[in-house]
Amino acid sequence: MSQLKPYENHRDISSPNRNIAPITTEINENNQLVVGGCVISDLAKRYGTPLYILDEATIRASCKAYKSSLEKYYKGDSLPIYASKANSSLVISSIISSEGLGLDAVSEGELITALKGGLKGENIVLHGNNKSKHELQLAYNNKVKIIIDNYHDIEILKSIVPSEGTAAEVMLRFTPGIECHTHEYIRTGHLDSKFGFDPEELEKVLIDLKNYSFVRLIGLHAHIGSQIFELQPHIDLVGVMVEALKLARKLGHPVSDLNIGGGLGIKYINSDDPPSIENWIKVISEALNSSCSENNISLPRLMCEPGRSLVATSGITIYEIGSRKDIPGVRTYLSVDGGMSDNPRPITYQSEYSACLLDKPFSKTEEKVTIAGKHCESGDVLLKDFALPKSKSGDFLGVFGTGAYNFSMSSNYNRIPRPAAVIVSNGHAEIIQRRELSEDLLRYDLLPDRFITND
Ligand SMILES: Cc1ncc(COP(=O)(O)O)c(C=O)c1O
Numbered sequence: 200m201s202q203l204k205p206y207e208n209h210r211d212i213s214s215p216n217r218n219i220a221p222i223t224t225e226i227n228e229n230n231q232l233v234v235g236g237c238v239i240s241d242l243a244k245r246y247g248t249p250l251y252i253l254d255e256a257t258i259r260a261s262c263k264a265y266k267s268s269l270e271k272y273y274k275g276d277s278l279p280i281y282a283s284k285a286n287s288s289l290v291i292s293s294i295i296s297s298e299g300l301g302l303d304a305v306s307e308g309e310l311i312t313a314l315k316g317g318l319k320g321e322n323i324v325l326h327g328n329n330k331s332k333h334e335l336q337l338a339y340n341n342k343v344k345i346i347i348d349n350y351h352d353i354e355i356l357k358s359i360v361p362s363e364g365t366a367a368e369v370m371l372r373f374t375p376g377i378e379c380h381t382h383e384y385i386r387t388g389h390l391d392s393k394f395g396f397d398p399e400e401l402e403k404v405l406i407d408l409k410n411y412s413f414v415r416l417i418g419l420h421a422h423i424g425s426q427i428f429e430l431q432p433h434i435d436l437v438g439v440m441v442e443a444l445k446l447a448r449k450l451g452h453p454v455s456d457l458n459i460g461g462g463l464g465i466k467y468i469n470s471d472d473p474p475s476i477e478n479w480i481k482v483i484s485e486a487l488n489s490s491c492s493e494n495n496i497s498l499p500r501l502m503c504e505p506g507r508s509l510v511a512t513s514g515i516t517i518y519e520i521g522s523r524k525d526i527p528g529v530r531t532y533l534s535v536d537g538g539m540s541d542n543p544r545p546i547t548y549q550s551e552y553s554a555c556l557l558d559k560p561f562s563k564t565e566e567k568v569t570i571a572g573k574h575c576e577s578g579d580v581l582l583k584d585f586a587l588p589k590s591k592s593g594d595f596l597g598v599f600g601t602g603a604y605n606f607s608m609s610s611n612y613n614r615i616p617r618p619a620a621v622i623v624s625n626g627h628a629e630i631i632q633r634r635e636l637s638e639d640l641l642r643y644d645l646l647p648d649r650f651i652t653n654d
Contacts, residue, residue, distance in 0.1 A: 214475035215261045216465040216508040219553045219599045221254035221515065223623075232557045232597060234515065235623025240557040242628050243517045243595045246619050249537030250517040251606055253286075253631070255294065255624035257513035258602075261476065262298035265505060268480035274488050275498030280324060282461045282506030283309045285603035290622055290631040291510065292316020303504050304343075307334050314341060324370065324420075324458070324504075328393050335359055338367075345369045346420050346458075348395055350404075353411065360413035370418030370458060371408070371447075373401050375439040379424035379432040379462065395421070401443060405450050416452040418502070419443050422460025425507060428473050430482045433459060437486040441494060448496065458502040459483060465511045467600045468551050476508060507603040514602025516541060516618070517557065518581075520594045521573070530584065531568045535596060538572010539579040540612045542598070542605045546578045554582055557595040562588040570596065574613050606632070614640050 211217040225233045232239045235254045243250055262279070269277035280301035283292070287309045293316045295302055301322035304310040313323050320341035325334065328348045332355050338345050339359055347353060347369045356367050372395035390397075396404055408416050421440060423432055440457055447454045464473035474482075484501065491498050518535035525531045544550040554570065556562070564586035572579035581598060590596075609617050616635030621628045 211475065212260060214264055214477060215257045215512045216463060216473055217475055218512055219466050219469070221257040221513050222260055223254050223256045226560055230559055230561060232555065232560045235628070236626030237623045237628045239515065239517060239597060240595050242621060242623070243519070243557065245628075246621055246630070247634060248517050248519045248595065249535070249541050249618040251541070251601065251618050251620035251632070252515045252517065252597075253291075253510075253602055253620065253622045254513045254515075255622050258291065258294050258510055259298060261505075261509045261513075262295065262300055264476040265480065265503070265509070266299060268477045269484065269501065269503075271477075272481045272484035272488075273498075273501050274484075275491075276500040278322070278500060278502050280322070280458075280502055280504050281509055282504045283313060284607055285506030286510050286514075286605075286607050287312050288606075288620070288631055289316045292318055296322075301502070303506075307331075307337060310334065310337060310341075310343065326372070328395075330355070332359065342368070344418070344456075346372050347414070348372050353408075353414070357411065357413055364413075366413055366415040368417050369408075369414045370420045370456060371396065371401075371404065371416060372420040372422075373398060373443065375421040375423065375436055377423045377432050377435055377439065379427050379429070398439075402446060402450075405447050405452065408452065409450055416447065416454060418454060418456030418458055418499075419447060420458040420460065422504065423462060425462050426464040427462040428464045428471075430474055430479065433462070433479070433483050434486045436460075437483060437490055441487070441490040441496075444499060445494060445496060455500055456502055457487070457499040458504060461504040461506050461508070463505055463508040465508055465600060465603075467511075468553050473508075476505075509603075511600050511603035514605065515597045515599055516601040516605065518570075518596045518598070520590055520596055521592055523592070531566065532571045533568045533587075533590065533596075534571045534573055535581070536573055537615075537618060538574050538581060539576060540572075540574060540610050540615045541618050542581060542601060543608050543610065544604060545581055546576070547608075552582055552598050552600055554585060554587070554596055554598045556588055556590055557597050559588050560597075565589045570598075574615065576612075611635075611640055616640060 265279035281295045282303045292313045296317040302313045305326045320343045323343045325338040326346045374390040374395045463479045522534045539546045567584045570582040619634035620632035
């Protein structure tokens with residue numbers, strides 16, 4: 200395993216969101232892709248395909264970048280929390296906890312995964328625009344901070360918290376009037392969003408909350424979008440949030456936490472150029488440091504909620520190439536053994552990815568191919584007109600940047616079982632999610648007696 204070459208020429212080890220491949224990616228002397236010290240095509244043979252791979256070092260480096268940057272640039276207390284909707288599992292929860300981050304959950308499932316993975320309730324926040332009574336009860340019992348999204352949450356909490364019991368610690372989510380999707384953003388008075396309180400409602404709800412002893416408002420929250428490359432929207436967000444903080448404190452709320460959400464983008468393809476984690480945190484921290492000083496208010500604890508930028512580039516999905524269809528003058532389709540059920544992002548958002556053949560990642564590209572999934576859907580395409588070396592059936596293809604919103608958004612469309620997931624580190628590979636079997640998919644089917652035929 201000597202003479203390994205780095206995969207990308209300008210790899211940013213301190214900000215993994217700026218690389219396409221995991222930070223430990225190398226090419227060995229046999230021209231094979233190696234991640235976390237493991238030859239990836241060997242893992243494909245050992246564990247089968249499709250296969251999700253996660254590089255532990257990349258996740259840990261991202262956590263460290265958020266933590267150390269906050270410590271370096273923000274003058275008050277801080278806590279980065281991981282938006283576990285990006286990829287929720289016991290192992291990731293355990294890594295997040297051991298790196299000293301908190302976690303954002305949006306359902307009972309994400310909540311119990313975080314708790315069982317080792318996170319303390321007080322370092323978890325519960326989101327959701329329609330939380331059930333059961334989810335709120337679970338959060339309250341475990342001292343999880345509840346992000347109040349609407350009056351429905353408040354009504355349920357009233358029925359949960361015993362009259363002599365400890366008040367639930369809550370944060371209030373509002374829509375800040377900044378809408379940001381990928382490369383563009385707009386500022387509006389109101390947002391057409393199902394999440395959080397409208398800015399016009401903010402004062403009323405803050406006044407109402409003062410009258411309720413079953414809740415204690417300790418924080419404010421806003422989130423403006425995802426896969427964002429610009430810095431200005433978050434600077435503007437800080438300004439809006441400081442105004443809300445002043446109002447809440449003026450009304451007597453002991454607000455100590457300001458949660459500015461997630462959203463930092465990652466590099467999926469060569470032309471993507473997201474800011475580094477350090478720069479993102481620096482800009483936000485400086486905006487908040489100076490805004491608090493100008494307004495003569497004490498610094499809140501600064502929280503942020505990155506999902507994608509913490510885990511996406513730790514992930515690669517491995518497929519085996521199967522059939523080939525050449526349509527002269529139109530395009531060539533190569534079909535793989537997975538697709539939209541393990542990665543719904545291309546068909547949902549027209550997202551683009553980068554890929555390579557595992558056993559000739561650097562070979563000269565010879566043809567443009569369209570990588571199609573195996574699902575019964577014409578739009579089930581993972582990469583369109585992508586340049587690859589010549590390949591044959593049985594070769595393995597690795598698609599980069601699949602650590603976020605792939606497994607967590609996967610489905611069983613066409614009754615296709617979910618892939619296994621493996622974590623790699625220092626030459627070891629460990630299964631963290633068992634491969635589903637087709638029989639598993641029948642677990643919840645029932646066939647009432649009258650449908651059972653004897654012949
Ligand atoms: C409330 C909230 N926080 C955090 C995130 C994480 O965002 P990202 O993965 O872009 O960092 C999201 C994602 O949409 C979100 O809705």
